[in-house]
Amino acid sequence: MSGLIVSNLSVTLGEKTILSDIALTAMPGSMTGLIGPNGAGKSTLMRAMLKLTPLSSGTITFDGTNLLAMPGRARAQLTAFVEQSGSTDSRLTAREVVMLGRIPFQSVWQSMPSPADLTEAETALAAVNMTAFAERLFHTLSGGEQQRILIARAIAQQPRLLILDEPTSHLDVHAQLITLDLLRGRAQAGATVVLALHDLNLAAAFCDTLVVLHDGHLAGQGTAEQVLTPALLRTVYGVEATLLQHPKTGRPLIAYDLPSRLRMAPPNSD
Numbered sequence: 127m128s129g130l131i132v133s134n135l136s137v138t139l140g141e142k143t144i145l146s147d148i149a150l151t152a153m154p155g156s157m158t159g160l161i162g163p164n165g166a167g168k169s170t171l172m173r174a175m176l177k178l179t180p181l182s183s184g185t186i187t188f189d190g191t192n193l194l195a196m197p198g199r200a201r202a203q204l205t206a207f208v209e210q211s212g213s214t215d216s217r218l219t220a221r222e223v224v225m226l227g228r229i230p231f232q233s234v235w236q237s238m239p240s241p242a243d244l245t246e247a248e249t250a251l252a253a254v255n256m257t258a259f260a261e262r263l264f265h266t267l268s269g270g271e272q273q274r275i276l277i278a279r280a281i282a283q284q285p286r287l288l289i290l291d292e293p294t295s296h297l298d299v300h301a302q303l304i305t306l307d308l309l310r311g312r313a314q315a316g317a318t319v320v321l322a323l324h325d326l327n328l329a330a331a332f333c334d335t336l337v338v339l340h341d342g343h344l345a346g347q348g349t350a351e352q353v354l355t356p357a358l359l360r361t362v363y364g365v366e367a368t369l370l371q372h373p374k375t376g377r378p379l380i381a382y383d384l385p386s387r388l389r390m391a392p393p394n395s396d
């Protein structure tokens with residue numbers, strides 16, 4: 127079967143069971159959002175998918191092939207990962223960081239990037255509106271600018287499986303929307319996109335499927351309409367909310383109840 131299939135995945139680190147019996151499917155051409163509270167296990171699951179954290183049990187296949195048993199170079203050509211906080215060599219410029227995404231495709235004898243590599247890097251820089259920052263040292267960029275460059279690196283890799291851990295956490299609202307739209311474009315071009323998001327309204331707006339983690343367990347999986355119920359938001363996040371519909375897109379829109387101390391006093395009538 128095509129796409130990413132995770133079955134019976136468990137991860138134990140030290141004495142602690144971080145993930146128990148997780149199963150999910152992410153289809154090519156779709157965006158799958160991983161949601162859940164802090165500490166639910168989203169990053170651990172993504173790292174496990176990429177063999178960066180060992181499984182205690184379970185299997186992970188992509189297009190029917192065991193992803194974890196693949197040679198590292200083949201997996202690097204297939205997958206790209208944008209971590210929550212990426213670190214790079216402080217001497218690299220933004221363009222050079224983006225060029226790192228082309229390394230899995232370069233031969234060991236290649237001393238210079240090919241014209242195709244350069245084109246991919248420039249296209250990716252432009253896609254995240256960062257062309258003007260290409261010559262800046264990466265470590266001098268703001269948090270949001272760095273995040274956009276790391277997304278460009280992943281895009282430049284042209285991966286069939288794109289995994290991103292909170293890719294919009296440092297971005298302003300415009301950059302959040304163009305980044306998620308860019309990722310949706312990658313999905314529409316055939317990639318399997320899996321991303322962790324804390325903003326449930328953005329997750330509902332952009333993701334085809336949501337996978338909910340709670341305390342290391344799977345708490346729900348389905349469309350935003352199926353998953354984002356007031357009961358789930360109460361159980362998983364401990365919040366009260368009303369589900370509305372976006373007036374233009376018809377997608378679910380969550381209006382959170384505010385804690386009573388924060389509710390605005392009614393306007394003074396005199």
Ligand SMILES: Nc1ncnc2c1ncn2[C@@H]1O[C@H](COP(=O)(O)OP(=O)(O)OP(=O)(O)O)[C@@H](O)[C@H]1O
Nearest residue numbers: 139140142144162163164165166167168169170171
């Ligand atoms: N190496 C480790 N050793 C022990 N516990 C760990 C380790 N790495 C993560 N954890 C714990 O595993 C749990 C899941 O962490 P993880 O980072 O996967 O959560 P998350 O859902 O991504 O959280 P957040 O939304 O805060 O980023 C947390 O309780 C965390 O403290």
